[in-house]
Amino acid sequence: MAGLTLEHVGKKYPNGYExxxxxxxxxxxxxxxxxxxxxxxxxxTTLRMIAGLEDITSGTLKIxxxxxxxxxxxxxxxxxxxxxxxxxxxxTVYENMAFPLRLRKVDKAxxxxxxxxxxxxxxxxxxxxxxxxxxSGGQRQRVAMGRAIVRKPKVxxxxxxxxxxxxxxxxxxxxxxxKLHDRLGATIIYVxxxxxxxxxxxxxxxxxxxGVMQQVDTPSKLYAEPCNLFVAGFIGSxxxxxxxxxxxxxxxxxxxxxxxxxxxxxxSKAEALKPYIGRVVIAGIRPxxxxxxxxxxxxxxxxxxxxxxxxxYELLGAEAMIYGDVDGGAISAHVSATNPAxxxxxxxxxxxxxxxxVFDKETELxxxx
Numbered sequence: 001m002a003g004l005t006l007e008h009v010g011k012k013y014p015n016g017y018e019x020x021x022x023x024x025x026x027x028x029x030x031x032x033x034x035x036x037x038x039x040x041x042x043x044x045t046t047l048r049m050i051a052g053l054e055d056i057t058s059g060t061l062k063i064x065x066x067x068x069x070x071x072x073x074x075x076x077x078x079x080x081x082x083x084x085x086x087x088x089x090x091x092t093v094y095e096n097m098a099f100p101l102r103l104r105k106v107d108k109a110x111x112x113x114x115x116x117x118x119x120x121x122x123x124x125x126x127x128x129x130x131x132x133x134x135x136s137g138g139q140r141q142r143v144a145m146g147r148a149i150v151r152k153p154k155v156x157x158x159x160x161x162x163x164x165x166x167x168x169x170x171x172x173x174x175x176x177x178x179k180l181h182d183r184l185g186a187t188i189i190y191v192x193x194x195x196x197x198x199x200x201x202x203x204x205x206x207x208x209x210x211g212v213m214q215q216v217d218t219p220s221k222l223y224a225e226p227c228n229l230f231v232a233g234f235i236g237s238x239x240x241x242x243x244x245x246x247x248x249x250x251x252x253x254x255x256x257x258x259x260x261x262x263x264x265x266x267x268s269k270a271e272a273l274k275p276y277i278g279r280v281v282i283a284g285i286r287p288x289x290x291x292x293x294x295x296x297x298x299x300x301x302x303x304x305x306x307x308x309x310x311x312x313y314e315l316l317g318a319e320a321m322i323y324g325d326v327d328g329g330a331i332s333a334h335v336s337a338t339n340p341a342x343x344x345x346x347x348x349x350x351x352x353x354x355x356x357x358v359f360d361k362e363t364e365l366x367x368x369x
Contacts, residue, residue, distance in 0.1 A: 002064035002077075002154035002187060003029045004050065009059035011045050011211075019045040021211045023059070027189065032181050034202035035191045037234070042211040043191045044159055050189065051080050051157050064154055076155075079148035083160040085140045087132040087147075093119075094128040097146045111150075118149040121183060122176070138169045145180065158190040162197065174200055195235050199223070207231050229282060229364035232357055238287050238321065240357070243329035245283045247276040256283055256358075259328025263303035266353050269368040273358060281367065284357035287321070290333035291350050302350040308333075310341050322347075 004027040011020040020042040027033050035043035048054040050061060052073030061068055068076050079100075087096050094115055101111045119125045122142045132140055141161055148156055161177075162170045178201055181188055192198055198205050199219045207214045207222065207230075215227045226232035232240050245256040254270035254277070255262050265273060273281070291302060308324035308331060315337060322341055323332045333349055341347045357369045 003027055003031075004155065004187070004189075005060070005062040005065075006046075006050075007060045007062075009046070009049060009061060010057050011042070011049060011054060012057040019211050020049070023213055025206065025213070025216065027187065030185050030187055032188045032190065032201060032203045034198040034205045035189065035208060036193065036195055036198040036205055037208035037214075039193060040210075041208040043193075043206075043208050045211075046208075047157050047159055047189060047191050050155070051078055052076050077153050078155045078157055079151050079153040080157040080159065081141075081144050081148050081161045083163045085132070085144045085164075087140060087143060089132050092129050092131055093124060093135070093143050093146075096132070096143055097150055100147060100151050114150040114152075115146075118146040121149065121180065122146050136169075137165050138173055141165065141173060142176070145177075149180075149184065154187065156184075156186050156188045158188065160192055161190075162192075163194075170194075170197070177201060196237055199235070205235075207234060209234075225366070225369045226357070227366055229284075229359045229366075232284050232359070232366070236286055238332050240284045240286050241290065241329075241331045242359075243283045243285075243326075243331070244280055244361070245328070246280050247273050247278065249277055256281075257328075258283070259326065261304075261306050261327055263306070263351065263353070265356070266301075269353075269356060269358070272368045276360075276367070280361050282359040282361050282364075284359060285331070285351045286355065287332045288334045289352040289355040290331055291352055292333075292335055292339060292347070301352050301354045303353050305348045305350055308347055308349055310343055310345050310347060313342050324349075 006023050006025045009023040012018050023046060035046060037043050045054060049056050056069050063076060097115045097118060098111050101114060119128055122145060124142055124146060127139060162173050165173060174197060190201060202219060204216060204218055205222055206216050209230050215222060215231045222235050226235060243258050245258040248255045248257055254265040254273050256265060306326050308326045310322050310324045312323040314321040318337055320335050320337050320339060321332060322335055358367045360367055
């Protein structure tokens with residue numbers, strides 16, 4: 001296996017459009033790196049440059065310390081798994097998995113050993129004589145991964161490999177890929193637009209927007225300490241609540257006011273907000289940090305109560321999701337399924353102020369989190 005280095009890597013097309021801008025990243029050996037972001041953000045373009053399927057316009061790409069900008073894809077010792085599986089329909093599972101080794105003129109006994117070993121890892125041993133048309137979507141994706149595994153490359157590249165699967169299969173395959181990473185001790189670079197996939201799989205996540213890297217961090221750090229408004233809104237499901245609020249000061253405390261609501265900011269976050277007194281900022285709070293006020297009335301972490309008109313109620317089993325209008329904004333919150341709130345009812349909620357995020361309205365950079 002191997003590490004990778006991307007130094008000031010960029011992709012500019014003949015029409016002047018920049019798909020990727022000044023991309024810098026050090027990927028350690030055996031890391032599981034996720035590129036995540038909305039469609040068109042440059043994540044697949046970056047992956048294709050690593051694979052050699054797209055030319056690098058500027059910067060340097062190194063694999064295992066070797067500059068590979070002008071090295072052919074076949075000479076880079078990488079294996080790619082695509083979202084459409086790319087299996088040969090006329091070949092059996094065994095033949096599909098053996099094909100890259102046959103191209104390399106590997107000894108027949110060695111091919112057989114490698115295919116059966118990969119089939120055992122991916123639970124494909126009983127399917128080796130089947131054609132792709134006789135397989136489910138999840139089985140086909142495992143075959144595509146098996147074909148990559150037998151090559152034992154330095155780096156595995158996966159481009160939205162689960163996007164064609166239904167929700168249940170995606171969950172199963174996420175677990176399979178995670179186990180696969182542990183078994184192989186492989187360096188994996190994985191592209192997805194699904195932030196849930198990113199959060200559950202990656203050791204580190206690269207969040208991209210419009211060709212620019214926004215933040216690189218562990219899943220927990222990205223979730224708890226997003227560096228800007230875009231990352232805060234993209235990571236987390238449902239999305240973080242954002243409310244325009246005016247920073248003020250009353251009785252020695254820093255406050256945030258939106259509509260008729262004023263909440264006090266804890267001392268740990270107040271100092272950073274002092275330069276913003278009198279200005280409008282963006283307050284962010286995740287739905288799980290919007291608390292049913294009556295349940296924890298004595299909790300010192302909670303803000304002053306806020307009244308909300310419930311506009312949408314969604315029962316999710318053990319809990320429910322409510323979407324409501326508060327004076328000055330809109331919020332969503334996770335509540336207990338026993339909560340009597342329904343469409344049109346009014347409830348009181350409070351914010352867990354230890355989990356409050358505040359962003360500069362102009363730069364959209366985080367002030368506190």
